[in-house]
Amino acid sequence: MLIPPLKKSSAADFATAVGRYLASTHSPEEAAHHAQALKDLNELRTKCLFAVEPNAANTELHIKYWAQLALVENRIDWAAVNLQFSWIDVWKGASAFSANQARTTLSSLKWEQACVLFNCAVLHARIGERELSASDSDQVKNASLNFKKAAGMFCAARQLASTLSGEALTPDMGQDCLGMFENLCLAHAQRCFYEKASRENMKNAILAKLAAGVADLYGAAHAPLAEADSPLNKQASNQKWSKELAVEMLAFRAASHSRMAAAMEEGGGVEIDKGKQICHLASAKAKLELGLKMSKEIKSEGVQGLSDTLKEVTRLHEKANSENNKIFFAAVPTSVGDPEGKMMAKSEALPEPTTAVGTDRFAHLVPAVVHKAALAYAATRQDTVNDMVARLQADTESCRARMIKITPQLEAVDCSEPRLPKRLRDRVPAVQREGGVAGLLTRVSTSGDMRAEAEAMMEAAEAVVEEEERKDAEMRAKFGAKWTRALSASLNGPLKKDIAQLRRQMGMAGEADMKVASKLAERQQTLEMMGWSLEQLDAKVAGSADAAYQGQERQTQTGRVKELAGQLSGMADEVEAVLTHRDTLREAFVQRVQQEHPVRAVLDWHIQGVPHEEAFRRLLAAYGEWRDAFNSNIQEAQQLVGQLEAGFVEFSAAAKSDVELKRREEEIKEVSEALDTYDELSAHTREGVGFYSQVQELIRKLKTRAEDFKCARDIEKDDLMEQIAADAARAAAPPAP
Numbered sequence: 121m122l123i124p125p126l127k128k129s130s131a132a133d134f135a136t137a138v139g140r141y142l143a144s145t146h147s148p149e150e151a152a153h154h155a156q157a158l159k160d161l162n163e164l165r166t167k168c169l170f171a172v173e174p175n176a177a178n179t180e181l182h183i184k185y186w187a188q189l190a191l192v193e194n195r196i197d198w199a200a201v202n203l204q205f206s207w208i209d210v211w212k213g214a215s216a217f218s219a220n221q222a223r224t225t226l227s228s229l230k231w232e233q234a235c236v237l238f239n240c241a242v243l244h245a246r247i248g249e250r251e252l253s254a255s256d257s258d259q260v261k262n263a264s265l266n267f268k269k270a271a272g273m274f275c276a277a278r279q280l281a282s283t284l285s286g287e288a289l290t291p292d293m294g295q296d297c298l299g300m301f302e303n304l305c306l307a308h309a310q311r312c313f314y315e316k317a318s319r320e321n322m323k324n325a326i327l328a329k330l331a332a333g334v335a336d337l338y339g340a341a342h343a344p345l346a347e348a349d350s351p352l353n354k355q356a357s358n359q360k361w362s363k364e365l366a367v368e369m370l371a372f373r374a375a376s377h378s379r380m381a382a383a384m385e386e387g388g389g390v391e392i393d394k395g396k397q398i399c400h401l402a403s404a405k406a407k408l409e410l411g412l413k414m415s416k417e418i419k420s421e422g423v424q425g426l427s428d429t430l431k432e433v434t435r436l437h438e439k440a441n442s443e444n445n446k447i448f449f450a451a452v453p454t455s456v457g458d459p460e461g462k463m464m465a466k467s468e469a470l471p472e473p474t475t476a477v478g479t480d481r482f483a484h485l486v487p488a489v490v491h492k493a494a495l496a497y498a499a500t501r502q503d504t505v506n507d508m509v510a511r512l513q514a515d516t517e518s519c520r521a522r523m524i525k526i527t528p529q530l531e532a533v534d535c536s537e538p539r540l541p542k543r544l545r546d547r548v549p550a551v552q553r554e555g556g557v558a559g560l561l562t563r564v565s566t567s568g569d570m571r572a573e574a575e576a577m578m579e580a581a582e583a584v585v586e587e588e589e590r591k592d593a594e595m596r597a598k599f600g601a602k603w604t605r606a607l608s609a610s611l612n613g614p615l616k617k618d619i620a621q622l623r624r625q626m627g628m629a630g631e632a633d634m635k636v637a638s639k640l641a642e643r644q645q646t647l648e649m650m651g652w653s654l655e656q657l658d659a660k661v662a663g664s665a666d667a668a669y670q671g672q673e674r675q676t677q678t679g680r681v682k683e684l685a686g687q688l689s690g691m692a693d694e695v696e697a698v699l700t701h702r703d704t705l706r707e708a709f710v711q712r713v714q715q716e717h718p719v720r721a722v723l724d725w726h727i728q729g730v731p732h733e734e735a736f737r738r739l740l741a742a743y744g745e746w747r748d749a750f751n752s753n754i755q756e757a758q759q760l761v762g763q764l765e766a767g768f769v770e771f772s773a774a775a776k777s778d779v780e781l782k783r784r785e786e787e788i789k790e791v792s793e794a795l796d797t798y799d800e801l802s803a804h805t806r807e808g809v810g811f812y813s814q815v816q817e818l819i820r821k822l823k824t825r826a827e828d829f830k831c832a833r834d835i836e837k838d839d840l841m842e843q844i845a846a847d848a849a850r851a852a853a854p855p856a857p
Contacts, residue, residue, distance in 0.1 A: 129165075174244075230281075274301040304338075398450075688767050
């Protein structure tokens with residue numbers, strides 16, 4: 121059977137090239153952490169190059185290597201690594217006179233993957249060839265599966281090679297050639313279906329369609345070689361492949377015609393037309409004669425088989441003619457169309473790299489570009505979160521401001537509860553457990569200390585970058601053109617950008633801190649009331665001369681006022697329920713944001729090859745359901761407050777003449793405002809502490825990157841100075857006598 125040979129390659133050292141890249145772009149520690157993984161990758165590649173025996177263990181080895189390459193491809197900038205992968209053309213091979221002839225060397229990992237899949241496909245095809253020669257039906261079925269896997273791998277190799285259209289690839293990795301190999305393996309797989317059906321004595325009508333499918337696929341494989349001046353034809357073993365493919369196509373085309381003729385003899389739903397049967401046999405005979413002639417020209421191993429088949433078809437043709445001349449007297453058409461093929465073979469898709477790899481040695485490797493993108497995403501996400509939370513908070517403050525004009529009056533009318541209303545009493549113990557104003561002041565102080573620590577780390581990181589740039593400028597001024605290394609300003613841009621982004625976030629947080637501190641100072645005296653006992657707060661609201669405190673009915677409260685107060689209180693409870701649900705929503709939203717790690721989130725899309733801008737859009741779109749929930753809550757609250765205000769107009773007109781009612785209302789209003797202010801400031805201070813905890817970790821990592829950058833640049837500086845000194849010493853040495 122036609123199966124291409126394996127590709128050959130020279131060594132490629134992952135450990136050195138990638139290790140150097142990680143040390144310079146990530147950190148020396150990162151390079152050391154992945155040193156063993158890189159060594160393992162080297163060994164895996166070497167094993168693949170020597171795994172030439174067609175067996176399951178070797179195909180699995182190739183697939184594991186390909187899967188690891190596919191997973192690590194988007195974690196590393198391979199153009200910057202510049203590791204060269206050199207593979208030799210299967211048609212010409214390496215030449216002793218020109219080592220670079222018939223060879224393509226690229227630093228692309230897609231090139232390496234394509235060539236590895238090529239070899240894995242060849243191994244599967246060879247396994248299929250061996251299985252097809254067996255007599256067992258299950259082995260023929262396995263042969264078909266291996267050929268389909270080979271076809272899928274040639275297809276994947278073709279897709280990978282198509283991304284390298286600007287490169288001068290060897291002819292065997294061109295689109296026409298890889299497409300030819302894919303069709304060739306599909307033809308072999310279809311052939312297995314035909315062989316199995318033939319051994320199982322299926323009807324000739326079915327066998328005719330299966331044979332026609334085989335011929336169609338061999339024809340598709342032959343098409344790129346059909347033209348005499350085809351560049352691919354010139355490479356394919358001195359045109360031998362072209363003729364062998366043509367022979368296979370003719371042989372199975374002949375089989376489809378002879379099987380169709382046999383089907384007519386059997387009947388079985390096929391119209392018995394003696395003239396057409398003779399024409400099918402004549403067509404089969406003509407194709408076999410041409411195939412036999414070409415087979416002899418290339419000295420094919422199948423000459424004897426074709427000769428025997430031709431003799432049998434010739435006998436059947438002569439027999440059919442004799443029967444027609446004596447019995448049927450049917451008109452024999454000059455030609456008949458080829459039987460329609462039934463395609464059974466389809467390419468097998470590659471397995472998912474995550475399942476095929478076994479153990480992903482680089483699962484924890486995060487590309488430097490992802491770290492940078494994650495900072496940008498975190499800043500963008502924070503802007504989105506701030507906008508959503510600020511809008512929610514603004515509406516809460518608006519609702520509270522409108523409610524504070526209503527609920528104290530409603531609660532002042534309630535003679536059954538002359539003291540502090542239950543909705544306020546229930547909130548006081550929680551405030552006191554958190555320490556009240558003292559607790560707020562402590563959290564504000566803690567937040568300030570954390571901010572100062574973050575600022576100090578930020579300044580230290582900036583100082584490292586600026587110091588390295590200053591020293592580089594000094595050395596460049598001192599040595600002039602001899603100072604050949606890259607400008608610091610051309611390399612430290614990402615660090616400076618990250619520092620600026622963190623500065624921006626810190627600035628926004630600082631503005632929020634100032635607002636909290638200002639509001640706390642402004643309301644501190646009122647907030648001190650939260651330290652009172654419940655008895656003191658009850659007395660403040662009820663008053664010693666309040667008739668309601670003694671449980672008596674107030675004569676100034678008409679039945680209509682009570683009725684309205686009851687209705688409006690129910691509406692006020694609904695508003696409070698919506699605002700309480702809002703707090704729950706807000707807490708869940710903040711927790712969702714905190715659980716999403718920006719680096720991991722961006723990395724997941726980066727590995728899939730999604731551009732960072734599109735990844736940001738998709739990640740932020742996931743917060744759309746939260747925005748919808750917030751908008752729905754705001755709309756519901758605004759609608760309820762509007763209805764409450766409309767009903768309050770009538771109530772206010774009826775109750776405005778009651779002086780004691782006004783006093784109770786003001787006392788309740790003061791306590792309610794104090795509780796609302798405390799809740800607002802408490803939420804802000806908790807978020808502030810959480811924010812500074814996160815930003816400190818980001819700045820700590822940024823400072824480490826800056827120090828690693830300076831360390832790498834210092835080593836580079838020392839090496840360059842040694843080189844300059846050595847050059848100067850050689851120049852000053854006296855000439856040899």
